[in-house]
Amino acid sequence: MKFSLKRSMIALMLTIGSTVQANTTITIASFPDLDRSAKVAIPLWKKKYPKIDIKVVSLSYADHHNAMTTALATGANLPDVMAVDMGFIGKFAESGGLEDLSKAPYNGLQLKDKLARFSIPLAMSGTGALSAMPTDIGPGALFYRKDLLDKAGVSEEDLTKSWESFIEVGKKIKASTGAYMLASANDIKDIYIRAGLQDGEGIYFDKTGKVLVNSPRFEKAFQLAKQARAAGIDSKVNAWSNEWSESFKRNKIAAQMMGAWLAGHLHNWLAPDQKGKWRSAVLPGGVYASWGGSFYAIPKKAKNKALAWEFIKLMTTDKEQQLSAFRTVDAFPALLEAQTDPFIDQPIDYLGGQKARRQWLETARRIPAVDVDKFDPVANEIVNTELEKVLEQGKDIKTALTDAKNLIERRVRR
Amino acid sequence: MTISSSTAVNFDPPVATMPRHRKLKLWDWAPYVFISPFFILFLIFGAFPLGFSIYLSFHQWDPAMGLEAMKWVGLENYIFVLGDDWFRQSLWNTIWIAIVSGAPQHLIAIPLAFFLNIAFGHWRNTVVGMYFLPFITSTVAIALVFNSLFSREFGVVNQLLTHLGHLPILEWVFPSTNIDWTKPEYVRWQIAFVVWWRYLGWNTVLYLAALQTIPRDLYEAALVDGATRWQQFWHVTVPLLKPMMFFAITLTLIGNLQLFEEPFILTGGTGGIGQVGKTAAMHMYNTAFVESDFGTASAVAWLLFLFIAVLTWLNNKLFNHSGLKDH
16 A cells, blocks of 8 residues: 555656656746747747747836846846847846856857847947847838828928938928927937947947047037927927827827837827828938847846757747748848848838838848947936936037036946 | 733733743744744845845945845945935925925815815715725826826817917916926926825825714804804814824825825826926936946935935924824
8 A cells, every 4th residue: 555655656756757857848038019929939939849838928018127137136037038128238238147148058149140230239248248139120210101291292302311401391391281290309319329320339338438428429419409399390299108199190290210110010009090101211311220129138047048049049040930020020130031031022001012121121231230338228318308408498508418428427437 | 012911910820830941832832823924924025125225225236237246335325315416306306296285185185074074964975985086096097197188289188278268358367379288397286286186085084084083062062152163173173183184294294205106107207307207216216227226226215214204203293392292
């Protein structure tokens, strides 16, 4: 009796043991809409690894990054694969809590030539560690309402020739249609400070950590924003606010500069009724900038690092997977091989049959490999505050930028 | 505590007859076992975070770097915060909003409670419930609703105001164009209004509860003496409400100085133009989650705590001075 009990216990334990071995689960922590591309990948993964399950844990954008911050802080509840958005990549890359993917056994830098040129440096820390692999990129574009432009009697060329002509067109549109050219004058500043950057240059800081805010680039950016505000062509609403989305529905916004992925958002929820009225153009003044992008990283304390790397390779360097993410969630592929697929040249109905993906690809090829800094969010917050003072309280631009520089230096305590 | 010690004295056998080293039986541990969940939970979720945040406030720490990255900096965080314009401004914003939203709450809640107490008869509980509704509604929902009410282009408030502004006589008083409520001069008023609206019902209910403890005889005696309603309110109700006033004002003080959700959502997390609507709690959040500086954020938290403690103490002094202890 006792003996058989013992034997059955052992048998039971063995079966449990073997099932655990056979059905390892790797956890992917992600956020919407990126989590959808991970879910799309599951059938492909199952073909390669039938016995290994994938669990996708998804939180809202801000919650996900806060949760990952606390997980890295305590080393608890870490996923095997961590999705990181562009806005957080600088911070996470510097953290040292992520595996250096440039080292063996990953040797991620060998894949460098397969991926969009500017995307890899974004995920590299100051010490040269590769903290994450890019999966999608966000080439910047100027989306505009063709119908409103026609009504105002202006062309796309007038719009994109230079920033001055952009502002002039904005005045005409405002006068003839009542629509604003920009959601916020801040948008111009955000783009202009990224204009003309060379590979390896930073937006707010240079390689040695020197603050670059007090420079002609920022001065011109502030001036343009001020001109736009003075011309009354910005509707003074923040992106992603209720008022912003409502403005689209009520034909109050004639143009929006953002990542190529905005087309998907416009189509899905911002302005589904305006199908065929929108077009995509290059950014004014020959600027090529990147708007976001997503990355996958492996925490140092993750349990299944080898499998996690396999999964990341699937998400970042598998052509099929990159294309299905492109089709399902409008995630522009970081993988060059996927960028040559005929899908690129398919017309987009929402944009009036425009072959906009080709245009975005051209942009993607010209985006400089900008250097990100851990303190970029701090600098961004301070610069925005100073710009508001310039726009709303008539603060002198030079003084504002000097103040911004001092504030940034003080806050990052370098 | 007092009860258990007195029972011990009364019912335990005299000390002399007790065995010196009585073996504790399993049974004797039962009370400790039963009460332990509270202490365990308190240690994990109460005492530990408190202690850790004090410890943290003396360190420089970016949490994404892991626990190993903590660097002892002594009082540097506190010195930085005290010399920081952003902190001082956020503190000033907090005090402004606390007073502008808090004071009218009590000035209106007391007469309102008095009125509700004598009017409405059977319907009183329903009316009280309606006043209480904003308090139990989710802050996020409230802030979002007010956000769209105060929307510049599409908000109901602006539509109403401009509509009135187009009427013949009223055009002198009301604006004819949409008001931008996000302008620095309006943001704080907007936040204060929402906070006032939200906690008015809560304070009314507090005062209503206190009113019901005032003996009816006092009012009858006042009536016999020929006191008017106003005299009853001023000479009977207000003095007897003092303990509740102390309690309610203390709660308002603490709550308003920790204000976070309403300004956060109404200003889209930025504090508005020139950060005029950024409260100290928002500043703390930004320091922690935008700037990844948890040490400084903890220092902000403890300075805010000290500040609230001092104000509560002052409030206590003020009430004692005005005769709270007599009741």
